[in-house]
Structures are given as C-alpha cells and as structure tokens.
Amino acid sequence: MRAALLTAALLGLAAAAPRPQGIDFGSFDAAEEPEVQGPPAGATTDVIPIDKEELVEELTTLRVKREVADVCKLFTEPAGSGPKPDTDTPLAFLAWKEFSDAAMQAATDHPGPLYKSTFANRDGSTHQNGYLGLHTISAYDPKICEAKCNEKEGCVSFNLFFERNPMYKPTPECPNPPSHTNIKCTLWGFPIAGGSAVNRGETRQEFKVVIAGSNGWTKQASANPINKFTGPVALPGAINEPSGAKSYIRTQTFKTSGYFMPELCASGCETMTAYNSRHRKPDGTYVPCNFFNAYVLTTNGVGEATVCAYYTKEWSSEYAVNKGQWRGADFYGVTNSFSYALTTPDLGGKAATVPPAL
Numbered sequence: 001m002r003a004a005l006l007t008a009a010l011l012g013l014a015a016a017a018p019r020p021q022g023i024d025f026g027s028f029d030a031a032e033e034p035e036v037q038g039p040p041a042g043a044t045t046d047v048i049p050i051d052k053e054e055l056v057e058e059l060t061t062l063r064v065k066r067e068v069a070d071v072c073k074l075f076t077e078p079a080g081s082g083p084k085p086d087t088d089t090p091l092a093f094l095a096w097k098e099f100s101d102a103a104m105q106a107a108t109d110h111p112g113p114l115y116k117s118t119f120a121n122r123d124g125s126t127h128q129n130g131y132l133g134l135h136t137i138s139a140y141d142p143k144i145c146e147a148k149c150n151e152k153e154g155c156v157s158f159n160l161f162f163e164r165n166p167m168y169k170p171t172p173e174c175p176n177p178p179s180h181t182n183i184k185c186t187l188w189g190f191p192i193a194g195g196s197a198v199n200r201g202e203t204r205q206e207f208k209v210v211i212a213g214s215n216g217w218t219k220q221a222s223a224n225p226i227n228k229f230t231g232p233v234a235l236p237g238a239i240n241e242p243s244g245a246k247s248y249i250r251t252q253t254f255k256t257s258g259y260f261m262p263e264l265c266a267s268g269c270e271t272m273t274a275y276n277s278r279h280r281k282p283d284g285t286y287v288p289c290n291f292f293n294a295y296v297l298t299t300n301g302v303g304e305a306t307v308c309a310y311y312t313k314e315w316s317s318e319y320a321v322n323k324g325q326w327r328g329a330d331f332y333g334v335t336n337s338f339s340y341a342l343t344t345p346d347l348g349g350k351a352a353t354v355p356p357a358l
Contacts, residue, residue: 072177075169081138082162082181090208093164093179094123102140103213106160110142114150115217118157119194122214126159127199128302130190130259136182142217145185149219154259156336157188157303161214163201170205177207189259190296190303191218191335221336223294226266231340232294235320238334239293239309242319249289249310253297257306260336262294265308272310273346280349288312288346293320295337299330312348314341 085096093099100121107120132155137144142160149155163184168177197216201209223232241248252268254261269289276286291314297307317339324333 072168072171072174075171075174077166077169077180078136078182079167080136080165080180080182082140082183084164084179084181088179090164090210093162093181093210094212096212099162099213102162103215106140106142107215110146110217112142112146112217115146115158115219118192118216118218119197120215122161122194122197122216123210123212124197124200125161125163125184125211125214126157126186126188126192126196126216128188128190128192128196129255129304130157130188130257132187132189132258134187135185137185138183140183140213142215146217148185149187152187154189154261155187155219156190156260157192157216157218159186159188159192159197159214159216160184162212164208164210164212166204166207166209170207172205175205175207179207188303189257190305191298191301192216192303193218193298193301195300196302221338223260223262223336223338226263226340228270228343229266229340230343232262232338233317233340235293235295235317235337235339236323237320238295238307238322238337239311239315239319239339240322241311241315245313247291247312247315249287249312251310252308253305254308255305259306260294260296260303261306262292262308262338262340264306265292265294265310266340268292268308269310269342277349285349288348290314290342290345291339293337293339296335298324298333298335301333303335313345315339 083098085092085098103121107117111117132152135145135148137148140160140162142158145158145160149158161184163182164179165182166177167180168174170177193216197214199211201211203209221234223234225232249272252265254264257264269292272289273286276288280286289310289312291311293309293311293315295307296303297305320337320339322334324331326332
C-alpha cells in the first residue's frame with residue numbers, strides 16, 4: 001500500500017508542469033469535512049487513534065464511490081413525473097398504497113361512454129399482439145390515455161400504469177442508480193384483458209424495473225363500412241352455417257395486421273373470387289365469395305388476430321352461435337364479430353334466373 005502511494009507520488013512529480021498549478025477550489029469545496037474539528041468542551045484529555053493504512057483505504061474507497069456516483073450522472077434517463085415511495089426499492093414500489101389507490105379509483109371513475117374497464121391494479125403491463133405505441137404522460141389520468149387512443153387509427157384499447165425506471169442509465173460502473181416513476185400509456189389494436197398484463201418489467205444491470213397500478217380499458221366493438229359491401233352487421237358470435245349448407249369456403253387469420261381490420265377480409269373475399277373466376281370448373285362456373293364474417297380471436301381473453309371466414313351466401317345473426325372453444329387448458333374466444341355481404345352478389349358464372357313471362 002505504502003509503496004503504491006510512493007510510486008504514485010513520484011509519478012505525479014515526474015509529470016508535473018514547469019509552472020505551479022492553480023488551486024482546484026472545486027475539489028476543495030467538495031471534500032468531506034471531518035466529523036471532529038477540536039476537543040469536546042471541558043475535556044482534559046482526548047486521544048485520537050490513527051491507523052494510517054486503514055485511513056488510506058477508507059478515503060480511497062470513499063473517493064471511488066464518489067467517482068462512480070459522478071459517472072452515473074453522465075447518462076441521465078428521461079425524467080419521470082410520477083410520485084414514488086420514500087423507500088427506493090422494487091418491493092416498496094410494488095407495495096405502495098398510493099399506486100393501488102389511484103388505479104382502483106380510476107377504474108371506478110372512468111368506465112366512459114366508449115370504453116369499459118377490463119382489469120385494474122395489476123403489477124404487469126399488457127404484452128400481446130396489436131401493439132400501436134407508447135406515450136409517457138404527465139398524470140395518471142385515463143382521459144389523457146383515451147384521447148391518445150382515439151387519435152390513433154385502429155386503436156381499441158389502452159393500458160395505463162406506473163413504471164419504476166432508473167434516474168440514470170445503469171452501467172457496470174453505475175449498476176443500481178436511484179429511481180423515478182414514469183406514468184405510461186400503451187395503445188392496442190385488439191381488445192385487452194387481465195390475461196395480457198404479463199410484462200412485469202426487467203433487470204438492467206442491478207436495477208429492477210417494475211410496474212404497479214396497471215389498468216386496462218377496451219372500446220365497445222365497432223367496425224367501419226366497406227365499399228361494395230353492405231354492413232357491418234354486429235353479431236353475438238362467429239357464423240356457424242347449418243349442416244349440409246356447403247356455403248363455407250375457407251378462413252384466413254391475420255396476426256400481424258396491427259389491429260382489427262375487416263378491410264383485410266373484404267380484400268381477401270374479392271381476391272378469392274377473382275382467382276376462382278380465372279380458374280373455372282369444366283362447366284364454366286366458379287366459387288364466388290359473397291359474404292364474410294370478420295372477428296377478433298382471443299386466447300384466454302387476450303386479443304390475438306383478425307379472422308376472416310368466407311361464404312358463398314349471406315347468413316343472418318341467427319347463425320352467429322360460435323362464441324369460442326377450448327383447446328386443452330386454453331379458451332379461444334370470439335369478440336368484435338361483424339358480417340358483410342357483397343352489395344351485388346356474384347353468381348359464380350351461372351346464368352341469372354329469368355322469371356317466366358306473365
């Protein structure tokens with residue numbers, strides 16, 4: 001230890017500039033003051049033990065810790081505007097009553113005319129198909145998040161939550177910096193439910209990102225009109241044609257559409273008819289698509305995909321009886337179900353029936 005200090009001192013002398021350096025008052029002012037700056041009042045004797053090697057090690061370690069703290073500040077993360085508990089630990093964040101109170105109050109106060117609350121006060125954020133973006137907002141207010149969703153094409157759901165984030169970027173030199181709280185709002189193109197709240201954060205170096213007060217809202221089902229088709233007609237489930245009807249053509253599933261998009265089904269219906277028309281049967285007929293059922297398929301309540309079921313003829317809501325089915329331990333449900341019928345039905349190459357002359 002002493003040899004190392006002596007070597008460092010000699011190296012410092014060897015590298016000294018020819019002129020005296022100015023006093024580093026910044027370093028001086030930042031240096032820690034000693035706890036004891038004189039004897040206690042009335043003392044007749046006061047022995048101050050000195051262990052030189054221990055003192056050198058202590059001061060060196062303290063200096064290193066200070067330098068690490070300064071390194072943390074080199075990489076500042078975006079400032080959070082949310083509250084945080086006095087105890088800066090992940091467990092304290094998760095257990096803080098202020099977060100849970102805010103979440104439960106928001107779920108009670110804000111069902112809204114267009115949206116319904118689907119889950120409240122979870123310790124995870126939504127992770128599923130149909131992600132449409134993230135906004136960090138200034139207050140835990142579902143109205144702000146709802147407005148973001150209404151502005152975003154295809155958005156039908158939003159997730160509002162508190163997230164514990166690092167004040168500085170975690171690095172090997174700064175592995176567990178102090179935290180702050182961000183209030184985040186994520187937007188979704190498919191319905192969300194409690195089963196989607198599975199993102200419980202991550203570990204960055206030694207810093208733990210955690211989530212609290214996570215609430216979800218989903219818009220009441222709706223769909224847009226589509227050119228060349230009548231509809232949409234809202235259905236209580238997916239169409240199940242009667243046995244022996246033979247009008248069902250096929251189903252297409254789109255997981256990467258980003259949001260519920262019946263327009264994909266309309267395009268698929270027209271494309272299918274055009275292809276079949278170019279590849280006719282020997283008698284000159286082909287299978288036309290005249291009707292489709294578009295819906296969102298969910299797995300245990302979590303939105304997964306836009307599904308399109310195509311038919312040669314139109315079916316009424318009376319046949320929309322398929323609400324979903326089990327596959328093992330998972331339930332695949334049907335929601336946001338709508339039907340569309342081609343405005344001018346395609347006869348599939350068959351001659352139109354002419355009513356007999358009177």
